[in-house]
Amino acid sequence: MLVIVGLGNPGTKYEKNRHNIGFMAVDAIHRRHSSFSPWRKRFQAETSEGTIADEKVILLKPQTYMNESGQAVGAAMRFFKLEPSDITVLYDELDLVPGKVKIKVAGGSGGHNGIKSIDAHIGKDYRRVRLGIGHPGSKEHVTGYVLGDFAKIDQDWLDPLLDTVADNADLLVKGNDGEFMNRIHKAVTGKDGAADAGPASPARPGSKSGAPGRSHIRQARPKAKPDLPKEGPLAAMLKGLLGPKDSN
Template identity: 55%
Template sequence: MLLIAGLGNPGQAYAKNRHNIGFMAVDEIARRWAFPPARSRFQGHASEGTIDGVRVLLLKPQTFYNESGRAIGEAAKFFKLTPADVVVFHDEIDLAPGRFRMKTGGGAAGNNGIRSTTSQIGPDFRRGRLGCGHPGQKELVHGHVLSDFHKAELKWLEPLLQAVADAAPFLAAGADDKYQAEVMRLAPAEKADPRKLARGE
């Protein structure tokens, strides 16, 4: 069993926020691999299916972003999963928009959803870091992640989400390096202009 969780905030008011790109990734995986409709389970919306023959639980915690670990920890405990069996997709302000990186373990780097997950299952889970860019100033970060993606950003967001889903067999196989390479091959990100990043574009 592989647990794939996305970080985000529940409710339509947050649905298109940058902070909810983890939810968006899980939704696209569910669509691409024909998972059944999600149901309430593990303090979240959960759906079981398969990716390339591997049994997978998709989970969107409904505890709000900063408490995501409660749902992830409950599901991991129920299925007796190790951290290596858990993948968490989340927004990453330290990556340029459209960039994607896989990472195992490490610190939370100020991400309270990752911090919450670490408190429940330890730090050594797998992380799908979806680049959303930095607004340029620390005091602008909160507003940046809780604002919606601009229409112009859909030109990289939609291909990235599709790539995350299309390349999922590598993720299911535990081949994270190959998965990262395939996602970026399918959705190559433009080189970021630091001047635009500084203006929050």
């Protein structure tokens, strides 16, 4: 059994906030997969049970407000006699550009109060799906930014991201995190994200993006050596500095 948690704040006032992208992602999964039951309230949360990739899955949206999200997650984990490794949490990440997704197990909270609360209730050894919303540019603007609604232009990346999360929830259930992230990257940017999964990721067959791990700027640099003067004072000076010209 896997519990997939989406973080957010309850109520219509907050439903379109950037801080509620975790709720939005779990709602998208619920809509896409017909096996899930209607939402019901328990564990201080809204929950729904269903099946993805032959695995029983509980979708959970804490209704305690963000800062106390761990109460609901902890209650559900204890009720179903699960381990932190059975918990996957989807939430907003300021330190990722809009539409970018990163997955990790354990680690710090990054200042996210919902994650801090879950850490306090169940420990840190659960999977975190960080959904990038971008940063407003200064710490003073963070609260207003995350509690503000997504702008109309954000739908260009937000809708493909949510659709792809829902369509590929089976990869999340199976633990195929690399392919899950790659498909979201491709849906949001139109580009293959295999080389973006980490420094050790090889380029995908047929990729036109160049060697893995190199930026487009580095690839664009000319490889040919510049022409140097062969005669005259400047040539003599360069020969003294660089040594005899390489025969190759």
